[in-house]
Amino acid sequence: MRIMVKQTAFLVIVMGVLAAPQIARAGAKEExxxxxxxxxxxxxxxxxxxxxxxxxxxxDLTHHFSVLYNIxxxxxxLAKPVEAVDAYQRYLADGGKKISAARRTEVEQxxxxxxxxxxxxxxxxxxxxxxxxxxxxxxxxxxxAAPVRVGVGTHTIAATAEGYDPAETEVTVAGxxxxxxxxVLTKHVVEAPPPTVAQxxxxxxxxxxxxxxxxxxxxxxxxxxxxVKQQSVGKMRIAGIVSGAVGVAGIVAGTWCxxxxxxxHDDAIGNVNQNYTQAQQQQSQAQDFVTAGNVSFIAGGVxxxxxxxxxxxxxxxxQAATPDTHVHLLPAVGPGFAxxxxxxxx
Numbered sequence: 001m002r003i004m005v006k007q008t009a010f011l012v013i014v015m016g017v018l019a020a021p022q023i024a025r026a027g028a029k030e031e032x033x034x035x036x037x038x039x040x041x042x043x044x045x046x047x048x049x050x051x052x053x054x055x056x057x058x059x060d061l062t063h064h065f066s067v068l069y070n071i072x073x074x075x076x077x078l079a080k081p082v083e084a085v086d087a088y089q090r091y092l093a094d095g096g097k098k099i100s101a102a103r104r105t106e107v108e109q110x111x112x113x114x115x116x117x118x119x120x121x122x123x124x125x126x127x128x129x130x131x132x133x134x135x136x137x138x139x140x141x142x143x144x145a146a147p148v149r150v151g152v153g154t155h156t157i158a159a160t161a162e163g164y165d166p167a168e169t170e171v172t173v174a175g176x177x178x179x180x181x182x183x184v185l186t187k188h189v190v191e192a193p194p195p196t197v198a199q200x201x202x203x204x205x206x207x208x209x210x211x212x213x214x215x216x217x218x219x220x221x222x223x224x225x226x227x228v229k230q231q232s233v234g235k236m237r238i239a240g241i242v243s244g245a246v247g248v249a250g251i252v253a254g255t256w257c258x259x260x261x262x263x264x265h266d267d268a269i270g271n272v273n274q275n276y277t278q279a280q281q282q283q284s285q286a287q288d289f290v291t292a293g294n295v296s297f298i299a300g301g302v303x304x305x306x307x308x309x310x311x312x313x314x315x316x317x318x319q320a321a322t323p324d325t326h327v328h329l330l331p332a333v334g335p336g337f338a339x340x341x342x343x344x345x346x
Contacts, residue, residue, distance in 0.1 A: 032061040039070070048078050065094035069107070081114040082149045088114075119173035120147035123157060125182040130161035147178070159183050236314025244307025250300020257293030261286040 039054035052074050059067040068091035075084035088111050092104060099107075123132060126142035133139065134148055135155050142159070152175050158168035164185035171181055264286035271279040 028061045032058040032064070035061070036067065036070075043074065048074050052078075063094075065091055065098070068094065069103075072107075072110070076110065076114065079151065081117040081151045084114045085111055085118070115176075117152050117175045118149050119152065119175065119177035119179065120149055121155075121157070121171065121173070122147050122178070122180045123183060124180060125184045126159050127161050127164065127185060130159045130164070130185060133158045157181055157183060159185060161185055163188055234314040236310050238314075240307045240310025240312075240314060242307070243303050243310060247300045247302065247304025247307055250296045250303060252300075254293045254296030254300055257289045257296060261289035261293060264289060 035054045035058035039051045039058065042048070042051035042054060052071065055067055055071045055074065058064075059071070068087050072084050072087035072091060075081075075087055088107050092099065092107060121134075123142070123144045126132065126144075128142055130142040131138060131140075132142055132144055134150065134157055136158075139148060142161075150173060152173065154170055154172045156168055156170050158166065160166045165188050167183055167185050169181065169183055171179060173179060264282045268279040268282035268286060271282065
């Protein structure tokens with residue numbers, strides 16, 4: 001007895017599981033039939049856009065290929081050849097051998113008629129990733145590889161991309177036209193905000209009234225002397241002074257060397273007969289002092305002349321240089337001496 005109860009319960013469960021899809025399918029078919037009947041009513045009333053929605057909902061519930069035939073017919077009535085061709089081709093593919101030969105011939109002829117009303121557009125010139133819309137409908141991102149199919153008439157092609165100004169154009173096509181649409185986007189230029197103009201608040205200064213001096217008070221006239229502008233010594237003039245001082249020191253050193261050389265020369269002459277070796281040493285020393293004196297004279301003369309030039313060229317601002325100021329250096333060579341002569345006017 002227990003075995004019979006268990007078997008009965010098992011059969012009820014199995015039958016319920018097998019019947020559930022059938023009930024669900026029955027419910028879907030019933031719902032699909034309601035949308036289908038509603039679509040037929042909308043077609044009779046001339047509301048073709050609404051009929052497309054109802055036919056599509058009926059097809060989504062059952063995916064019965066016969067509904068695609070109705071959708072294709074409505075698209076033909078709406079003058080939408082692209083959508084009509086797509087619906088008819090799906091109808092033939094899904095129906096396969098279930099479609100009669102006469103109906104298949106009819107649909108194929110209608111497909112050929114609708115294709116003659118389709119043009120293709122090749123959209124170029126857009127940056128990669130730009131969104132493209134045709135008649136307000138998004139068709140993808142650039143680059144658009146396949147030609148875009150549109151019906152006969154005028155269509156609006158628009159594109160947008162980040163960093164670019166949006167652009168759109170209109171194109172009019174006839175059946176079986178093949179057109180290239182060059183749609184160029186211009187980079188967006190961010191305009192700088194106008195400069196903020198600071199509000200100027202007028203400052204009102206109150207000037208106290210000037211009191212007239214009393215008649216009995218003596219009027220003292222005071223003359224204010226303009227301040228004397230203290231002129232600073234320029235760096236170039238300071239360099240001239242230093243160079244001149246070093247040059248004078250060189251000339252003094254040269255003079256001492258010449259005097260020492262003369263003293264050694266006199267001593268050498270006096271010792272020629274008495275101590276010839278010592279006389280030779282004294283004469284050699286005299287020659288060395290002559291050489292040192294010449295070098296000191298030349299270097300001192302050059303530095304002294306340079307100091308004069310720097311001193312007058314580096315006059316402070318506002319102090320006019322003397323128009324006829326000039327300096328010249330001339331080489332001086334004579335018996336037993338060589339050097340430079342500096343001269344000029346200032």
